[in-house]
Amino acid sequence: MGAATIMLNGSGGAAQDPTRALAVATGACERGNSVGCLIAAVVHDKGLGVAVDPAATTAFIDKACALGDAQGCQAKAARAPRSPAFIAKANLTVGSIAADGLELRDLMCGVMGGMPMLGALVIAGSLAKQRRALDKCAPAGQAFAATWTFAGGKTRDVAASGGSPAANACVEKALARTVATLDGRCGAIVLVGKLAGAEATVEAVRSGAAN
Structure with missing residues (x-):
């Protein structure tokens, strides 16, 4: 995950390579690493080297949450559609x-x-x-x-x-x-x-x- 982050950001003197970062993160996510799922979600959400893909973003966030990642569950809750509060004091x-x-x-x-x-x-x-x-x-x-x-x-x-x-x-x-x-x-x-x-x-x- 450290390598994927470096590839994603182009830090530490390494060239930025979001496509390779996505491949590494996706593989880690498939093997049960929740951080890999979150990195893959960011790549798809921001369109870093790939087209913006809301469905893929949601899928990776959902998997991170399913793996018990607190940040993933917070992101899932934030993306969930909210019901409108039509009435202030509804019974x-x-x-x-x-x-x-x-x-x-x-x-x-x-x-x-x-x-x-x-x-x-x-x-x-x-x-x-x-x-x-x-x-x-x-x-x-x-x-x-x-x-x-x-x-x-x-x-x-x-x-x-x-x-x-x-x-x-x-x-x-x-x-x-x-x-x-x-x-x-x-x-x-x-x-x-x-x-x-x-x-x-x-x-x-x-x-x-x-x-």
Whole structure:
């Protein structure tokens, strides 16, 4: 690993050779050396002598963590996608829920009254009644980060992001027609249109909402 580091940095009078450093580090990683995994991750992450490769970077970091390397596990945690904190004081959180063909991710609400988990089913079912209108906003599939307020049987203060301005406005209009059966403030990632296309955009929308 000392030799790989020297080759990577070109220190100690040695010529910089990231390609050879990667070969040495990868071999060490395959033999169970977590430091080799981390060096290989850096090479792929920075594009040192190779093309930037996020997938390879993640794989090497994951292996370093699996080998018990604390730095590798810290890097893995830092790279993990964060769920957006839509609601500051949520008493209902569900990672994934579906109702009548409508898929929601990271649903969280601050709902009034008891039985918050039953509330998740009620909320998903209420939004699902607008599924056809929502699907028209992005037929090919798109995830949207949305927030809204249920109050007095109506849905207010709707905001959506993740798509084009026109698509966002379309989602807001559709969600605003939801008949509220409870009171509270909610947020979720709403999958619209073809499921495969929508799922392909979830992580980007989740990251954008989290930031």
